[in-house]
Amino acid sequence: MTQQGVRWTTDQVLAMAPDAASRKAGSKLGAAGPWSATGSSDEGAVWGLCKGSGSRPYQTIVDTGAGAGGGAGPAYKCSCPSRKFPCKHALGLLLLWAGGDAQLPAGGTPPDWAEQWLEGRRKRAESKEAAAAAPDSAAPPADPEAVRRRAERRAQRISAGVTELEQRLADLLRGGLAQAEQAGYGMWDEAAARMVDAQAPGLAARVRELGAIPGSGPGWPVRLLEECALLHLLDQGWLHRDELPDDLAATVRTRVGLSPQATAAPARDHWLVLSQYDSADGHLTTRRVWLYGTASERTALLLSYGAAGRAPSLALPVGLTLDAAVSRHPGAGSLRAELGGQFGVPSPSPVRPAGVDVAGALAAYGRALTDDPWLVSWPVTLADVIPTQDPDGGWQLADSDGKSALPVTAQAIASPGLWRLAALSGGGPVTVFGECGHTGFRPLSTWTPDDAAEVISLC
Template identity: 35%
Template structure:
């Protein structure tokens, strides 16, 4: 199994740990280095008399170190992983030392207990599956009613506020101070509707951003009004629609409830792209996966606070065999990882299967939008486009397809070309251009309805990923 430095960096979420780990990724800092197919270890020289014993379970991956740090990976674990990626020949094949083997055995025993617990739970439900499902449905309905009662007042106030905006006209919004929006958002938070509050806070930024801002403002207000009306009529909606609306207004579903009530999908999952954002000390990671047998996409969103490791270790282009459980909704995309077994990394980075052209993407997006009108992003695997800089920004240029011309985000340049707008900065655009060499490539990203936010691109010999 070969590790790249980029894949190693993806597991080190804390920037300070990464910096210190890079300083320790030097052969002179280590002794007693070794590895097997599933583990790596070494002793890192520190200020004390005894070196720090550092090990990595490469199947998860997971880290162990004798240092007092509570952050995993610590700087020693980060240094060892980077050293493994940069100079794997330094870690000779050997039998794991006793301290590492003991830790690996405990991890194996814990995994076996978890599997046994899952089997016992399934067996208990199998005794009377109808009764178990009925009880679960009643409990879910009871929780939903309680939540609805607490949030009805906030939704009704927001509906009146939106109607007042339309009656006064969009021109009046130009005169409204920041407090006009913040006060309404604060009331929504007080009424336990933080999802709606987030949308309200985004509205003032739309003013005077481009000549078409009134159209985009009206569209966003319409989406928000539709969501409020849907929430106020929850009992009339289907189960999937109810769950979708509740999640959009930020009613969080417990992972345990989702895994207990929703079917799981077993497949070999490939990590197509990892995108992380950081605010204060909270890091959010969005991981897009693709099933190798089912070809379906899955979005795994996880959070890390204060530099702690993410709950599910994922590396770019890694393959994982196991289960994902999808959140309920009109278009299930977000998923919860179950037992995932790391299968390795594809060394050649081949282009993932299933790519299509602009016509296929826009048709799929239109169908998805018809089912879920509040859709903000849609997984897009586009093949055959050439990244090109223009005066308005970067685009992917394709041979013309009649079915794509004239639709949002696609512009017919001539009778033989179609352009898909790329929502990326100039630096990433040039990186895509360098990868393509001016020839067609395959790009995976998030389609927003206004363009494609590219996350990763492939050609036949190289791969590019965002950090």
């Protein structure tokens, strides 16, 4: 087998799409009709010319792994004006490549325009490696005293904002929660803006979410009170951060909105890409990628962001493994990590995470909450569960013995992925990876019930 390894499946390609519109447009370009001068190399590069609306075809190239650049994840280049990564042309080219040698042959030599881009990636990768190997030749470090003063000024601004927020929460509870329903979003938007001014974006996001709770249905005062209590706990954690254990203090700083830096030594492993999905808040698109170390049996979370309608640049093929180095962020029970260099192209692996039953999933989430009380969900692999409808019309994942079940989140019920999971199950037990939280379980991926054990994305 060449270094390129197996080609991606259609599902793995479509899972890389930044949004539904790109997925649909890319699917239309996954046939040979608009393409010419296509090919792929043993090092993982795929290229082609796609006929568009103009007189000149779009030059499209994809580095499917670390073959040319040694970077974090696949990379794309297209001469089209799209701001999405990958664009529809890159998706169409990958779909063509996924069809096998009959549609796009292997073992080719990149044309000059593609080779120039690949060579640029190689040089940048070599420069990074050289800089890492020779730290003395790097740029001089910032003045530590100036760094300390900036950090101190920001901490003072955050403390002032936290003190103001505590007063707002006290006024709300003193006047009664009913006033929150009458005030609408305005009260919370104003408070969130003040947290932005205080350079505490994490607090701003949590405050902004409170505005959607009043009037959200039966029991909203209880939900609002719970969220206010968690916000108060975070405020107090920040004000008393010097008294906390180091890991918990790091968690508080992260939750407030200070960007953590990966401090642990990079851990090289074969990381299975379990899931990838995006969420948007109107200003920022966040991409969450879950990895599982096949040797270390550790789970890691990669986050990347895209602003103002741009999709995040990091995109990894769900179901394949990456031979890569991953550095963990500090924090109590933190799974957040940074993807470092890769040492080969993505490849398949028969390894999957060890599954647990419903009780085991709840216990894992409970243990994680002791380290991070503000945790919304925790990654869990459920083994031998059956998707079924509950008496109220919702959905749940039940243990095969019928003793326990986890409700499926409303967000997942509205997704077509749940119906795909039900179809794959056919009424029988399946293994499902997802996020277990206080609102239920969100299925993110599953495995085909056969010896091949292919990972199927449910996002």
